Amino acid sequence: MSQVPQITRIQELIYELPIERVMTKNVITVAPDTTMSELKEILRINRISGTPVLEGGRLVGIVSIEDLIKALEKGDIHAPVRERMATRIITVQARESVVEAVKKFAQYKVGRLPVVNEHGDLVGILTGGDITRGLLEAIGLDYHAEEISRYRARHIFEDIVSDRTGLILRYRIKARDFSGGGGASSKIKRALDRLGAPPMIQRRVAIAAYEAEMNLIIHTDNGGELIAEIQPEVIRIVATDNGPGIPDIEQAMQPGFSTAPNWIRELGFGAGMGLANIKKCSDSMKLESQVGVGTRLEIVIKVSPVISSGNSVSEPAASDGKEKP
Amino acid sequence: MKLRDIIRVVEGRVLTEGVNLDMEISCAAGADLMSDVLAFAKPNALLLTGLVNPQVVRTAEMADIAAIVFVRGKLPGPETIALAKEKGIPLIAAPYTMFEMCGRLYEAGMASCDLDSKQG
Numbered sequence: 001m002s003q004v005p006q007i008t009r010i011q012e013l014i015y016e017l018p019i020e021r022v023m024t025k026n027v028i029t030v031a032p033d034t035t036m037s038e039l040k041e042i043l044r045i046n047r048i049s050g051t052p053v054l055e056g057g058r059l060v061g062i063v064s065i066e067d068l069i070k071a072l073e074k075g076d077i078h079a080p081v082r083e084r085m086a087t088r089i090i091t092v093q094a095r096e097s098v099v100e101a102v103k104k105f106a107q108y109k110v111g112r113l114p115v116v117n118e119h120g121d122l123v124g125i126l127t128g129g130d131i132t133r134g135l136l137e138a139i140g141l142d143y144h145a146e147e148i149s150r151y152r153a154r155h156i157f158e159d160i161v162s163d164r165t166g167l168i169l170r171y172r173i174k175a176r177d178f179s180g181g182g183g184a185s186s187k188i189k190r191a192l193d194r195l196g197a198p199p200m201i202q203r204r205v206a207i208a209a210y211e212a213e214m215n216l217i218i219h220t221d222n223g224g225e226l227i228a229e230i231q232p233e234v235i236r237i238v239a240t241d242n243g244p245g246i247p248d249i250e251q252a253m254q255p256g257f258s259t260a261p262n263w264i265r266e267l268g269f270g271a272g273m274g275l276a277n278i279k280k281c282s283d284s285m286k287l288e289s290q291v292g293v294g295t296r297l298e299i300v301i302k303v304s305p306v307i308s309s310g311n312s313v314s315e316p317a318a319s320d321g322k323e324k325p
Numbered sequence: 326m327k328l329r330d331i332i333r334v335v336e337g338r339v340l341t342e343g344v345n346l347d348m349e350i351s352c353a354a355g356a357d358l359m360s361d362v363l364a365f366a367k368p369n370a371l372l373l374t375g376l377v378n379p380q381v382v383r384t385a386e387m388a389d390i391a392a393i394v395f396v397r398g399k400l401p402g403p404e405t406i407a408l409a410k411e412k413g414i415p416l417i418a419a420p421y422t423m424f425e426m427c428g429r430l431y432e433a434g435m436a437s438c439d440l441d442s443k444q445g
Contacts, residue, residue, distance in 0.1 A: 178378075178380070179378075179379060179404065181380055181383065182380060182383030182386070182387070185383075185387060186383065186386060186387075189386070189387065199368065199389065203387070203388065203389050206386075206387040206388075207363045207387050207388060209387075210363065210384070210387045211360070211363065267376070267378055267380060268357055268358055268359040268374075268376045268378070268384075269358075269360065269380070271358045271360050272360075273358070273360030273361065273363075274360055276364070277363050280364065
């Protein structure tokens with residue numbers, strides 16, 4: 001699972017990155033009159049495996065370590081580069097994306113591609129190694145950006161100062177949308193994770209929100225709204241709908257009491273445990289309902305210590321493995 | 326118990342690729358009622374269930390359940406598998422009944438989730 005998005009990101013980068021971002025800019029070049037023996041020293045000192053050949057600023061060839069080996073075999077080590085270089089030069093444009101270079105490497109089986117600007121002037125040189133380095137660097141930057149955004153999210157309550165700062169997440173829940181059930185609660189859980197809430201708090205909020213979301217899906221006529229209000233010290237979940245309403249709240253609160261239809265029971269829900277579960281996860285819970293008008297469920301979960309103190313947050317002292325302190 | 330050992334004990338088959346088989350599972354729970362799971366499951370638990378709809382994965386996500394074993398050779402649909410992959414929750418299919426599955430794991434030393442111990 002973790003590998004798939006990474007590969008996609010690399011594919012994206014190959015298309016996004018211009019060649020000029022990854023190429024080597026300070027190109028070491030030789031003249032046509034340079035001897036193969038001199039070339040050997042140039043390649044050795046600069047730790048490179050090939051170089052473009054320039055004559056009067058114009059690209060006239062490309063010579064590589066392979067040409068040098070062939071010259072050595074033939075005892076031709078003092079020949080000028082012009083006699084041993086390749087004159088069919090495949091170039092790439094600086095502004096093109098890396099994918100164009102990847103295509104040319106595959107098509108022409110060359111080890112390096114001279115990079116030219118729109119006037120045809122040599123501005124850089126590109127090898128497979130340059131591409132790998134460029135991609136790694138770009139991924140590194142991406143990773144860094146992700147880290148920064150996580151850091152910023154964690155410190156949102158410290159950075160934004162007011163008398164009362166809160167984040168309100170609002171979700172519209174459709175009636176009988178069983179397959180979408182839990183989508184809103186999942187997003188709330190993720191938001192809390194980004195904000196650096198302790199896992200125990202994330203879990204209590206997620207379970208309470210999920211039960212409330214499923215109730216809206218199972219029992220309402222027209223669905224309802226799920227709202228999460230996140231404050232530094234407290235998280236409030238409010239689920240509201242406009243019908244049909246609960247005739248007897250006390251009865252509804254009894255664990256095991258259920259009015260859910262059979263089809264929902266077969267799917268593993270509607271056992272009459274939802275409200276009991278919510279109560280168990282919350283620090284306080286308020287259920288108001290009027291038949292024919294609607295229902296409002298408010299769940300409060302305290303965050304202690306404050307949500308924005310990041311990594312140093314410890315689990316609530318009273319959590320002995322049970323859900324509720 | 327490691328997920329690898331659990332799979333061996335229940336003779337299971339992994340339905341989601343790229344699973345960390347060395348993942349430590351703290352306890353197990355068997356349930357077909359999702360509200361029960363939400364009520365007693367502990368973080369890092371194994372869920373044994375006969376339900377195969379996507380809500381099983383959602384429930385596991387909310388309750389921080391580490392992995393799910395489907396009993397009696399039941400197989401989930403693509404929607405359930407896709408959601409499990411997205412959430413990084415391993416799915417395992419195994420041939421035995423819930424009763425037999427629980428028995429095998431209990432015998433192998435797996436702890437129960439409904440005990441109020443420190444394993445959560």
